Amino acid sequence: MNKIYNIVKEVFPDTEILLIYYGGSKAYGLDDKSSDIDLTVVLDGFKGVLHLHIGEYDFFVFSKETFIQRQQFDDSIIAYHRQAADNIMGIYSNEYYLNPKFSDELEKLVNNIDRNFICNFIEALLIYERSKYEINKTSKTHYHLFRLRGMLDHYDRTGIFDLTIDEPWYTTMLDYKSNYKNEKAKKYVDEIQNQLDYLENSVNHIKHLTWLS
Numbered sequence: 001m002n003k004i005y006n007i008v009k010e011v012f013p014d015t016e017i018l019l020i021y022y023g024g025s026k027a028y029g030l031d032d033k034s035s036d037i038d039l040t041v042v043l044d045g046f047k048g049v050l051h052l053h054i055g056e057y058d059f060f061v062f063s064k065e066t067f068i069q070r071q072q073f074d075d076s077i078i079a080y081h082r083q084a085a086d087n088i089m090g091i092y093s094n095e096y097y098l099n100p101k102f103s104d105e106l107e108k109l110v111n112n113i114d115r116n117f118i119c120n121f122i123e124a125l126l127i128y129e130r131s132k133y134e135i136n137k138t139s140k141t142h143y144h145l146f147r148l149r150g151m152l153d154h155y156d157r158t159g160i161f162d163l164t165i166d167e168p169w170y171t172t173m174l175d176y177k178s179n180y181k182n183e184k185a186k187k188y189v190d191e192i193q194n195q196l197d198y199l200e201n202s203v204n205h206i207k208h209l210t211w212l213s
Helices: 002-011 064-071 085-093 100-110 115-135 140-158 169-179 183-212
Strands: 016-022 037-044 049-054 057-063 096-098
Touching: 002 016, 002 037, 002 049, 002 057, 016 085, 016 100, 037 064, 057 064, 064 085, 064 100, 085 100, 085 115, 096 100, 115 140, 115 183, 140 169, 140 183, 169 183
Parallel strands: 037 057
Antiparallel strands: 016 037, 016 096, 049 057
């Protein structure tokens, strides 16, 4: 993490680094040798959101304010970023940097995984994946639909919403992720649509349960 910290400090010398942690496949425990190395960076003294590719790293850079807005699913943050808000659940599974002055805010965000978070996360993912599906029926990103389906099955079974992916969706997700570029991906087109519909029904069901409670 020292190397990554130094890169960020060199690129943003007039800011204070509050948080750096792994996103993408590494956050979800799904990385392999071909995976991108995504990093979420939170800075004080910075404004907005920025995506930078530097060497082997993809940096998703947020101001303190926009990071919190992302985690709260504020509409001012585009769905592309909101649909990655669940990567915060993998923060403690990998190496990370945390400025002590941001520790209280981070703890609140990590512990704010309730029904509202789940609904907002599903809705953000649906917005993004439906737009991708219209352009490319076998986009790599669709593996997140199977990932989320497995997480929701785990939630239904245990009452715990975390990054655990129940079968058969874990195996389905890995198979799709490995084959989205070839002919085998075509067999998944209808199933991807089914998952989009399932997630739409799921978010309505969870909202109804929240209303009843």
